Amino acid sequence: MSATALLQAIVDGVLTGGVYALMAAGLTLIFGVMDIINIAQGAMVVLGAYLSYELETKAGIPLLPGLLITIPAMFVLGMAIEFCFMRRVRETERAAMSILVTFAVAIIIEGVLSKAFGVDYVQLHASYVDKSIYLLGFYLPWIYVIAFVLAAVLLVALYALLYRTRFGRAVRASLQNRTAADLIGVNVDRTRMIAVGIGVAITAVGGFAFGATNAFNPNSGYDLISRLLAIVILGGMGSIGGAMAAAVFMLVINDVVAVAWSPTWAPLVFFAALVLVLSVRPQGLFGRSGVRAQ
Amino acid sequence: MRHFRRLAQVGAVLAAITVLAACGSSSNKSSSTSSSSGSNASSGTGGSSPITIGTSLSLSGDFAADGQAFERGYQLWVHDQNAAGGLLGHQIKLDVLSDASSPSQVVTNYQHLIGSNHDQLVFGPFSTLLTVPSARVAARYGYAFVEGAGGGPSVFGEGLHNVFDVTVPVKNGLVTWAQWVASLPASQRPKTAAYATVNDPFTQPQIPVAQAILTAAGVKTVLNKVFPAEVTDYTPIASQVAAAKPDAVVLGSVDVPTVSAFVHAFIQQHFNPKAFIATAGPDQGDAFVKAVGTGNENGIFVPNGWFGGLKKADSQKMVAEYIAKYGGTPSDVNADVAEAYSVGQAIAQAVAATHSLDNSKIIAYLHSGVTLNSVQGPVKFDSLGENTAGVTQTFQWQKGNLVESIPTTAAGASPPLFPKPAWVG
Numbered sequence: 001m002s003a004t005a006l007l008q009a010i011v012d013g014v015l016t017g018g019v020y021a022l023m024a025a026g027l028t029l030i031f032g033v034m035d036i037i038n039i040a041q042g043a044m045v046v047l048g049a050y051l052s053y054e055l056e057t058k059a060g061i062p063l064l065p066g067l068l069i070t071i072p073a074m075f076v077l078g079m080a081i082e083f084c085f086m087r088r089v090r091e092t093e094r095a096a097m098s099i100l101v102t103f104a105v106a107i108i109i110e111g112v113l114s115k116a117f118g119v120d121y122v123q124l125h126a127s128y129v130d131k132s133i134y135l136l137g138f139y140l141p142w143i144y145v146i147a148f149v150l151a152a153v154l155l156v157a158l159y160a161l162l163y164r165t166r167f168g169r170a171v172r173a174s175l176q177n178r179t180a181a182d183l184i185g186v187n188v189d190r191t192r193m194i195a196v197g198i199g200v201a202i203t204a205v206g207g208f209a210f211g212a213t214n215a216f217n218p219n220s221g222y223d224l225i226s227r228l229l230a231i232v233i234l235g236g237m238g239s240i241g242g243a244m245a246a247a248v249f250m251l252v253i254n255d256v257v258a259v260a261w262s263p264t265w266a267p268l269v270f271f272a273a274l275v276l277v278l279s280v281r282p283q284g285l286f287g288r289s290g291v292r293a294q
Numbered sequence: 295m296r297h298f299r300r301l302a303q304v305g306a307v308l309a310a311i312t313v314l315a316a317c318g319s320s321s322n323k324s325s326s327t328s329s330s331s332g333s334n335a336s337s338g339t340g341g342s343s344p345i346t347i348g349t350s351l352s353l354s355g356d357f358a359a360d361g362q363a364f365e366r367g368y369q370l371w372v373h374d375q376n377a378a379g380g381l382l383g384h385q386i387k388l389d390v391l392s393d394a395s396s397p398s399q400v401v402t403n404y405q406h407l408i409g410s411n412h413d414q415l416v417f418g419p420f421s422t423l424l425t426v427p428s429a430r431v432a433a434r435y436g437y438a439f440v441e442g443a444g445g446g447p448s449v450f451g452e453g454l455h456n457v458f459d460v461t462v463p464v465k466n467g468l469v470t471w472a473q474w475v476a477s478l479p480a481s482q483r484p485k486t487a488a489y490a491t492v493n494d495p496f497t498q499p500q501i502p503v504a505q506a507i508l509t510a511a512g513v514k515t516v517l518n519k520v521f522p523a524e525v526t527d528y529t530p531i532a533s534q535v536a537a538a539k540p541d542a543v544v545l546g547s548v549d550v551p552t553v554s555a556f557v558h559a560f561i562q563q564h565f566n567p568k569a570f571i572a573t574a575g576p577d578q579g580d581a582f583v584k585a586v587g588t589g590n591e592n593g594i595f596v597p598n599g600w601f602g603g604l605k606k607a608d609s610q611k612m613v614a615e616y617i618a619k620y621g622g623t624p625s626d627v628n629a630d631v632a633e634a635y636s637v638g639q640a641i642a643q644a645v646a647a648t649h650s651l652d653n654s655k656i657i658a659y660l661h662s663g664v665t666l667n668s669v670q671g672p673v674k675f676d677s678l679g680e681n682t683a684g685v686t687q688t689f690q691w692q693k694g695n696l697v698e699s700i701p702t703t704a705a706g707a708s709p710p711l712f713p714k715p716a717w718v719g
Contacts, residue, residue: 005537012529110354119358120581121550130561130587130719141562213558215551215585219358227526255530263521263531264493 004137009259011138013252018148019213021247023206023224024231025155025240026199032162032238033171033195036086036098040106041228042221044200047109048074048207049216050117052124063126063208064146070204078200081105082193091178106221113218124211147209151244154202158240161198171195234274236284245285249273345381345651347372347641348389348407349417350428355395356523356549359578360420360630364443365390367634368417370615375638381645389413393424400424404431414651417637420630421548422446422464422495429457438656440640442633446495450678456653458660460636460673462684464496467597468504468544471571471688474700474710475542476511482712484508484541484568488517490531490556491546497573500597501546508542516540528552532559539565545572553594554585561590561717568713571595576691579626583694591691593714599684600670601698602627605706608639609669625696636668643667 027041038044048070055066085105089097128146132139162168173181174188181188210216210224231250235242250270257266281287349368352361372386380386389411393400400419407413408431416432418425418441425444432439433454441457445464449457475484487508491497498520505515516538521531532555535543547553553575560566576582576596583591602613602624612635616627641656643666648655665683666673674683688700690710697708 005534008533008537009530012527012533016527016529114354119354119362120578121359121554121585122581123554123585123587125587130558130717132562132564139563141559213555215554217358219354219356220551222355223524251527254526258521258527258530259534263519263525267522267524267526 005259006256008138009255010252011140012144013255014248015140015144015148016213016255017244017248017251018144018151019206019209020227020231020251021151021155021244022147022209023203024228024235024243024247025151025158026201026203026206027228028232028235028238028240028243029158029162029199029202030196031232032240033175033199034082034086034098034192035094035175036089036102036196037095037229038199039099039102039225040081040109040221041102041203042224043106043109043113044074044203044221045207045210045224046216046218046221047077047113048204049124049211050113050207050218051204052208052211053122056124056126063124063212067205067208070208071201074204074207075197075201078197078203079193081200082196086196087189087192106225110218110221117218119217119219121215121217122211123215124208126212129212143209143212147213150205150209151247154205155240155244158198158202162240167191167194230271230274234277234284236287239284239286242284242286249285343384344387345384345415346387346389346411346413347415347417348391348404348411348413350391350393350400350403350407350419350424352395352420352424353390353392355393357395357420357424359550359581360443360628361392361395363628363630364420364634366616366620367442367631368638370612370619370631371635371638371642374612374615375642381642382649382651393419395421395424397424397427400428401431404428408432408435408437415641415653415656417634417641418442418444418459422449425449425457426452426495429454432456436653438641438644438653438660440637440660442637443630445680447499448495450680454679455661456657457679458640458675459679459681460640460668460684461633461670461681462599462686463680465499465503466686467500467573468571469507470686470700471595471597472504472507474688474702475513475569476507478712480512483511484513486514486516486538486540487542487544488535488538488540489515489544489546490517490519490521490535491544491573492523492525492548492552493520494523494546494548496548497546500573501544504544513542523548528555529559532556533563536560536563536565540567542569543567543571545570547572547575550575550578550582550585553582557586557590557594557717561719566714566716569595570714571597571688573597577601577629577689577696579628579696580622583691587718588694589718592693593691593711595688595690595699595710596696597686597688598629599686600629600632601625601687601689601696603698603706604669606669606671608667612669632669636670636673639668640666640673 023045027038030036030038051070052066055061085101128142132141170186170191174191178188231246235246253270254266257269351365372388376385391403393403416437420443422444425441426448429439433456439457442460445459445461489501491501553572576594577598613624613627644656644659648659660675672683673681676682689696690699699710
């Protein structure tokens with residue numbers, strides 16, 4: 001294996017990590033806000049991809065401008081899901097029960113998509129999807145560069161929203177102690193609903209990135225969810241920056257092992273690294289308590 | 295206490311990951327029965343009670359597109375056979391359970407179809423992966439197991455007496471293409487080849503056979519990679535292939551996303567091989583074109599035993615019925631439809647010849663060396679249940695159509711596009 005191949009694998013891993021960070025950001029936000037483990041995240045990513053696909057093919061709206069429509073649409077959907085499903089889960093058993101509730105949501109989304117679109121694979125297309133830029137001896141695909149930049153911008157914006165605004169303080173207060181938050185005048189239900197809406201809205205961007213880099217059908221979400229959960233756990237459940245760091249870490253390990261050794265062993269090496277990290281830091285790389293202290 | 299709660303939450307999520315990773319895209323969802331379920335027909339001949347034929351199909355999960363195409367093929371055959379009087383005067387009902395592409399669920403389904411529903415006959419599922427475990431179940435009950443998509447050596451290596459695959463054996467899938475490459479004048483023949491395959495019993499047996507033919511013809515192997523079905527990122531594998539700059543790329547794929555990922559990565563890496571063949575994916579018609587982008591499909595080869603434009607009367611009739619019911623063009627009719635339809639045809643001929651629904655008689659008849667007819671062509675089973683009469687062809691996308699290309703001497707074959715046209719990007 002040449003040094004060039006290794007460097008190419010690292011570059012590929014970093015850029016693809018951006019795509020996965022976009023898909024995982026909503027998952028970690030929803031957990032951070034509500035202690036909800038959203039098994040439906042993969043299905044929501046696919047839903048976001050289909051929304052972009054519909055706008056592109058039926059209305060002729062290009063992918064990036066189309067986000068101005070898909071993001072608000074997913075925001076409304078997220079609030080509806082919170083109101084209809086997540087709010088009904090009892091506080092005391094929220095984390096465990098949420099797995100079942102959101103699995104049901106995933107099945108509903110998959111069923112609706114299957115009915116509407118069938119099971120044939122589709123993929124998002126735009127002029128920049130297959131274009132690449134030649135830099136320092138490497139071809140960097142534009143779509144991955146765009147996804148990485150979008151991930152960085154969105155995650156910084158999310159961080160600012162959560163830790164530098166009044167709304168963010170309300171969100172964190174309503175998670176840490178619902179009763180105390182109520183007492184100081186925070187409308188906890190409304191705050192959580194908006195926060196989940198934001199988490200699902202980000203998934204629209206993840207759906208765009210996923211759909212432009214992968215052929216997908218309504219069942220594709222199941223391939224994603226185990227990887228997204230692994231990213232969120234490694235990064236620290238609820239940590240926005242952790243999701244980005246863990247996604248890049250996961251994909252770099254995966255791609256380097258695939259090139260240097262064998263693609264067959266790449267998942268094993270990553271999960272071994274995950275177990276190793278969790279044995280030292282059960283809260284993940286950027287666990288919640290550390291982040292909240294900032 | 296809070297630390298303990300945190301550990302418990304992490305544990306719950308890790309458990310969820312384990313379950314989901316195990317299910318993977320197979321997503322073991324609840325079974326559903328289409329058409330009719332469970333109603334047992336008379337096991338004798340004659341009479342008006344329906345005959346129920348059970349099958350497990352991948353209506354969701356990794357093989358959903360193929361599984362649903364298979365269901366259409368089975369349903370088309372049931373419709374045509376019922377219109378022709380059914381089986382021994384009985385109308386046919388199909389008892390379909392969904393296995394969600396899961397090798398464990400498919401076992402449960404066939405146990406249910408035979409043991410609980412008492413279906414008189416069973417048809418095979420989609421893919422070698424699911425045929426292996428389900429054929430064992432059928433063998434335990436003494437059922438004939440005629441199938442159309444379980445052609446991998448692992449199916450026949452089981453030594454089961456009840457399995458019959460109406461399609462051409464998988465291991466020969468790439469032979470006609472490799473022989474064509476080897477037959478090219480030395481000045482035109484690819485000098486190097488790269489092989490990348492998913493670790494699936496359908497794809498892996500095909501690669502060494504093709505590699506041996508090409509190596510004997512002087513085509514040097516520059517890369518040989520095996521990758522898992524649930525790969526997180528195709529980019530490093532595709533980038534490695536592109537970096538090796540082989541003249542020919544042989545991709546062992548089971549679906550559209552795999553081929554699409556390689557195509558897009560090749561375009562992004564400014565790499566265009568002279569010849570590119572994938573074992574499955576390009577045969578998915580319009581879905582493949584939509585995934586790779588219109589124009590990028592041109593020049594890509596795919597092996598198969600059948601295509602929508604086949605000039606054969608029963609095949610053309612089936613294609614016309616398919617288009618009337620589901621729309622599209624002959625190029626859009628998946629080969630899975632013909633494979634499923636052929637299963638029904640083989641069973642119908644066996645039942646008619648034996649005048650019986652007795653599975654042991656059907657098995658004996660299918661092993662008798664008789665040549666049967668199917669929309670895919672002649673079917674003749676050897677002692678292992680492999681179809682020795684079928685011939686694999688290689689198809690190529692040319693000007694937006696999937697056309698018969700190799701053997702070049704076949705009637706109606708279009709000369710292969712070689713070298714492959716440039717990507718349209």
